[in-house]
Amino acid sequence: MNLTSNETAIVGPRQLENEVALRRLEIAGRLRMVLLGMPGLAVVGVLLVIPFAWLVEKSLQSDAGQWSLANYMALLDPVYLRSIVTTLEVSLAVTLGAVLIGYPVAYLISQLPRRIAGMLLVAVVLPYWTSTLVRTYSWLVLLQRNGVVNDLLVGNGLIASPLHLVNNFTGVVIGMTHVMTPVLIMPLYGVMRAIDPSLVKAAANCGASPRLAFWQVFFPQTLTGLAAGIVMVFVISLGYYVTPALLGGGNVNVMAMQIQTTLATEGDWGLVSAFGVVLVLIALFASWLVQRICRVVAPREGH
């Protein structure tokens, strides 16, 4: 290239060269993105939107096939209300249990070298991959009146008579907490791993004791992961069937079980549809509430 010192810049009239072709390319590009999204949208549509719309429609029809709120009115029956309250109690207790057990575990794993952390994560997830049925029956063996736990406690003289650990609320919560804790640990671990370790050092450098550094610097940054975990555990717990049915011994009548019973005894599709819709609405409300609380507690997150 021949560079001379008095080279002038090329300045031409403003032209709309290629404008149409470029515009067309942009539209084609957008169209392609929509097409790429189609399989996903189709799955969501067929498996989620259509069945749920169908459920809502069923719930709003009376036996005669007319539009009415009769099914929702029927849910105000004390038996059904009791079932909703029980479901919420179980889900809250399970969520609390999962947080109390899962948070320290996730914290421990996140602070370990990656190789060891990977092995421990497998140990956490492995039970999750085992059939819920198998695990639930195992808890039955452990927790029953003459089960391993009671034998151990009575045998050591720690208690005089066996504890009622199963066929009640306690048994259901123990079994479900075991199932749900990995669901909480996973998102929490991801968030904890992403926290820059030098932040806790910086807190110490500013004069924060280890306890203060944890609560004022580490913990606030895990809130998004904690919220995600809580929502997942709570929402999945709402619809749980197997564990309450087996470990509750018929004494813990959660919504999923009530739906099954109602359907088996009365065959009232409209009523159970209404029940299903209520379940979904509770789940949506719970997710919204947790996100909301998280935003208030950690307002600076995610800027």
Added chain:
Amino acid sequence: MKATVSIRNVSKSYGATTVLDNVSLDIGAGEFLTLLGPSGSGKTTLLMVLAGFTRASSGSIKVAGTELLTMPPHRRDVGMVFQNYALFPHMDVAGNIGYPLKLRGVDGATRRRRVAEMLDVVQLTGFGERSISALSGGQRQRIALARALIFEPRILLLDEPLSALDKQLRDRMQIEIRRLHERFGTTTINVTHDQQEALTMSDRIAIVNGGALVQVGTPEEIYRHPRNRFVAQFMGETCIVPLRRDAHAAWFGDTRIAAAPARTSEAGGLWMALRPESLSIVETADADSLCFDAVVKDQVYRGDAQIVYADLADGHEVKVLMPPGVSLAERRRLAPGDRVKVGLPREALVLVGEDA
């Protein structure tokens, strides 16, 4: 606040690997000292030992007479600027700067006033409400400095504070950190691998290599009188040329460089350190200069200077920095393959041994 720091026989080893080998160093009250060395030299480890995030295997560090090493990090009263700044993302700017005061139980009103003052000092007046993620690299750097200085620590530690910034900003922050240091007078220990930064900012420089201090001195001492080959090579874009030595003198080819210096041991090798700014292209040798034959390899126009790369007789490449005073026409005259003479004023001659 000013405090003297006295580092005595500090060692750190992981199993068989020694990271710090019996380091002793005194730092005066209000001094700005830079630990300079290549990566893996142990300079950062020493800083982490000072901050309390790495436990030394043995030794003692006294700050204003009190032992530091046995104290937990949060009681050390040492300010630190982390390499990545480590600002708290869930707090705003004021929350970050005020955090050390909050931990010290300073009431809200006083805290707000002092945070505002500190923001003035680092030229970020009115930034208190901003979120950390909305700040540029240079602004984050200033906030990190403000957070480290607001509680008037006994010493300030800087861990490669400028490495994440682009060159222009780095140059500006060097001056700014100096200015802050003059204002607060805090005894400061800076860690860097950038020799230019060390020369610009420091009262004294400690060259670290292999976990030990190689040379400690003012920037000028270090630059002009490197203690050994390692220091000479580390400071500046130096070309190290081995010399031949007989009973009376040191030689490069047939050129007598100097009388054999007494301070280097007889057995060890002897090198001459050639720095780009001391060299020039000359017509003829004069009495005050050494003169070497060379062949031009390449030349580069850099705006503020012209750089000529040339090979000495035995193939050693040297870099010659020609000041902008030399006219354009004169610069153009050189072409690859041209035979030239490279001159070095005798007073700029630097001779080093393998070890001092």
